[in-house]
Amino acid sequence: MDRADNFPKKIRIGIIGAGPAGLTTALAIEYYDRKKRFEVTLFERNSSPTDYPGVEYGIQERACRAFERIGIREKALHRSLRARKITFYNSRLEKKFRPIELDGDWTRHVVRQEFVADLVGLVKRAKLLTNHEIVSVRPNEDRSVTLKANIGEGRNEEFTFDAVLSCDGSSSTTRSQLFPMQDEKRDQGFSCIYMMLEAEKPLEAEERYLAMTNAGVSNLIMGEEATLTTFPLGKGRAAYGIGFDHQSRGHLWSRFDLDPDTEWADIPANTREALARRLVEDACAHDPFYAEMLKHVQDWMSPRVYLWAMEDTDPLHPPYGETGNVLAIGDAAHVLLPTIGMGASTAIEDGEMLGRFLVEGSAGVPGPEVFRQQFADSVAKPYAAERTEVWDDLVRRARTAAEINFTDQHERKRFAVGPQIPHRTASRLVSAIEKAARAAGV
Template sequence: MSPFRIVIAGGGIAGLTAAIALRGPNRHITVLEQSSLNKEIGALVSLQPNASKIIQSSWGLKNELHGAREMVDEGFRIYNTDGKLVNTIPLLARTIYGSERLLFHRRDLHDVLKEAAVSPNRKGEPAVLRVASRVVGCDAVAGIVALEDGERIEADLIIGADGIVLRKHVLDSEPCAMPTGHSAYRLMIPTKILEEKEPEFCAKINPRDPFTSMIVAHDCRLVMGPGRQGEVYGIVALVPDDQMNEDPHAKHSWVSKGDLEKMLKTFADFPTWVTEIFKHSPDLGLWQLRDLDPLTNWHHGRLILIGDAAHAMLPTQGQGASQAIEDSEALGAFFEGVTEAPSFHALTETLEKEQNIFQTRYARVSLIQAYSRQAAKPATDKGAKLVKMKPDEFMDYNCKYSGAKQWRLEQLAN
């Protein structure tokens, strides 16, 4: 019986969760990661209830997530520039959605997922993770992935979790991501440093409290929260491009470096009790937020795109990583029971046939993309059709998700 050979291009959250979801009898899974160290940068990442439910319940990784020092986000707190709390929005996620919104240091989450993908103690064969393996092309119909060093790897299923190279093998032309008019600085500060060096800030906003805190002023937005059970404090600072003191168009990648002195100039109108904390971040990232319309297709032949490769979205709903996890769950659900290499016809039917992976995922993810764009207005207001849901209704839409097959049945019933 020929094994089901699966090659996953990309060793980030999307690629590793796809490997976890697809593990099973007689399956050979190879994850190709272009970096040599397979390390994630320092930043906070959130898993919304729709995703934390999948990882903890469907994949049985609740204890592992706890070991990654997750924070349960209890809600949102909004402060004015005097440090006065003006609104609290509790997030009763477990009561309403059956799971919590979890905050992680990105590296900790990545390590948990990597271990689950390659562990010999889970069902199916462990995935093989190959680092320093840059994918430069593929033959989607023949099922061949080409690496930079000339190696060619055959696969029955190719999963594009890194879309820069593989999108062109699905689409007629590469889509162009357009600037939204906003950029984002990214900071990560040890909480002990804040408590020792910035008592005024800590007296107003306790960096160990399990809440996402926001300050909105001067057309800028600070979104802040704890990670590693209060050990670190993460900040994302959203800034209009026309207020930047450095060139946002040169910062396409979210791992680009920012300039602290220029950031301080940008936030000069903010009170010093806020801006003084910026200098304590060991690293400062800056990336221009770019928007991408929904792709017309995600798959061709034996290749399917997932995660940001298929549906890059703005961070305003915090659903980017969570939607990648939903994609992975869908792959596992629709290939469940496949224990030998599927024929080309059977595989492409699973990818594209009505009621299967693409049709199940496309409408939902495209709507979440649209709402994420809408939530970032006016920067992204290009006359797009509005999503006619109130925020609480859309929160329900996001978080009451219970897996791809159940979702498809509910949509057909409606």
């Protein structure tokens, strides 16, 4: 007899968002829930979790180790490129800085759509509902939570869960409705244009371009107005991230006869290309190669070419509701600037740890009614005590890197290298997490 037969009533968990945080949480619950006590439903507002317009994720050590703990590291990352090094160069000063050497076993580059598709493929028991946009989150008197989902054509449907995990990103419905006093986004003074470069015929592409895409080396190159970051993705693919502050944006937009408030969606393809070229030429004045490689952007109007105004949030304190069983993780709890490449990795670590805390917190609980009453004390509060220190530290590091590497660049003579080092922001905390997991016997 399956041990789950001892618990005829499942504990119902709703997860809002099927990105890295939500999918990893579902996968962690499946791994740790040996008694199959949990029934998990994932809600995705798009027609597929891969529809989000992101280009690239840097999967850092903290995320790789989280995947390792739930037995999916190689399966989740089988299409990744191993990272070897980050180089730093100030073209204005013609000065190189010491590179950071990386361990490719624990630091990877992935194409977002491929990576998310692979995570979806690993989910076995959780139900995934696409085209379900959560429009309201309502705590109930018994601490259960009711979600109202817009399922299209003006129709809504309601779902009630014993606990809801908010993994719905920087525009979180949960955060805006249940934590309105902590929902303020902070403008950090700069923007980034992200784009995918992909050779139509990789085997025929330039040798140097192929080396850039396949060698596992990222480059940060600072100019007068812009900083270019290159991300290798393998198979003749790379991503560019071009960062520039608001002052530079105003000057640049005016050069191309654009109103300062012109939205990216309203800028035509040829102007987008010209803007990107101007910024890359500024950052890489020493080497025209990087601007020339913009020819490998296949479609300038694609969702894989987008402008991201850099905003973050202070982490939620606490990240759980007082009246209902709602807990926020990932960008719903802490929007990290991309300046240290830790956003997705922290969300993945959040999800793996939350899956473990949920299962541990349900141990000895006879059923969902008791679980609902004990969720705050047995899951939410101990989880928050473990994670908020991490979130605070990483938000601070990301802001430091932004201030030094992306704003008022004409005055800068160095890089904020320290916050970029993955193991420096992970090793002590990862060791503590793994020690706790071993002590718990998982």
